[in-house]
Amino acid sequence: MSQADHVHYNHYSAIMIQRLDGFFGVVDESINKQIHETVEGTSVLDIGCGFGSLVDYLGRHSIKATGIDMLEFCVAAGKERFPQADLRFVPAEGLPFDDQSFDTVTLKDTLHHLFAEADTAAVMREIRRVCRKRVVVMDPNPTLLLLAARKLIGHVDAVCSPKDACRILEEGGFLVKTISFSEVIGFPLSGGYVGPPMVPRIPWLFRAVNFMDRAALRLIQTFGLSEQFCWRYLIIADRAS
Numbered sequence: 001m002s003q004a005d006h007v008h009y010n011h012y013s014a015i016m017i018q019r020l021d022g023f024f025g026v027v028d029e030s031i032n033k034q035i036h037e038t039v040e041g042t043s044v045l046d047i048g049c050g051f052g053s054l055v056d057y058l059g060r061h062s063i064k065a066t067g068i069d070m071l072e073f074c075v076a077a078g079k080e081r082f083p084q085a086d087l088r089f090v091p092a093e094g095l096p097f098d099d100q101s102f103d104t105v106t107l108k109d110t111l112h113h114l115f116a117e118a119d120t121a122a123v124m125r126e127i128r129r130v131c132r133k134r135v136v137v138m139d140p141n142p143t144l145l146l147l148a149a150r151k152l153i154g155h156v157d158a159v160c161s162p163k164d165a166c167r168i169l170e171e172g173g174f175l176v177k178t179i180s181f182s183e184v185i186g187f188p189l190s191g192g193y194v195g196p197p198m199v200p201r202i203p204w205l206f207r208a209v210n211f212m213d214r215a216a217l218r219l220i221q222t223f224g225l226s227e228q229f230c231w232r233y234l235i236i237a238d239r240a241s
Helices: 007-011 014-021 023-036 053-060 071-082 109-117 120-130 143-152 164-171 188-189 201-224
Strands: 043-047 064-069 086-089 102-108 130-140 175-184 232-239
Touching: 014 023, 014 071, 023 053, 023 102, 023 130, 023 188, 023 232, 043 053, 053 064, 053 086, 064 071, 071 086, 071 120, 102 120, 109 120, 109 130, 109 164, 120 130, 120 164, 130 164, 164 175, 164 232, 188 201
Parallel strands: 043 064, 043 102, 064 086, 102 130
Antiparallel strands: 130 232, 175 232
């Protein structure tokens, strides 16, 4: 069974790309910005690119980015929305690229799927083979809040804790440099791709929620509670020599 056949994907469809037109699009842009700020070099491979918004964002900021995904409908919808983005349907787990083809490899909302559905060690060997410098992971932070929200809306998905993510990266030949957390109220209110969107499409309201999210993040950082309350974690890991 391929990753694309897994039950975790039963919730997804091409129409979900329309979520980017609402407040989730603002949140997604902010997440893409965070990832962009961590990129090393000028070439990026985004594994599990989905609809390709990160690839498009990086391309708009002078990064040569390529996105691959095992869900063909995601790639097709992404190509229609982001025609300038290099998005490719790759049905196999091997990476069809030469050794050290990319400065940075990004895994945006992807590592938890690999952790549950693939031979993670084999995937990490492939990532290390094509990566020259850095791996960046942005993944759902499996707090009690996130798990309760998934149960409430009936969303079935895998989890990969920050601890497990660091272990996977280090066993794969990468040295973890930093781990940080973000998204306190913005992401859950946006609904993501699967939850109910709770912010009406009103520009000033988008700005207000963004302001509140940043304020909430600063507050919980002050008390050292980011890992307990944030909905996303970001890990930067560099290739070990």
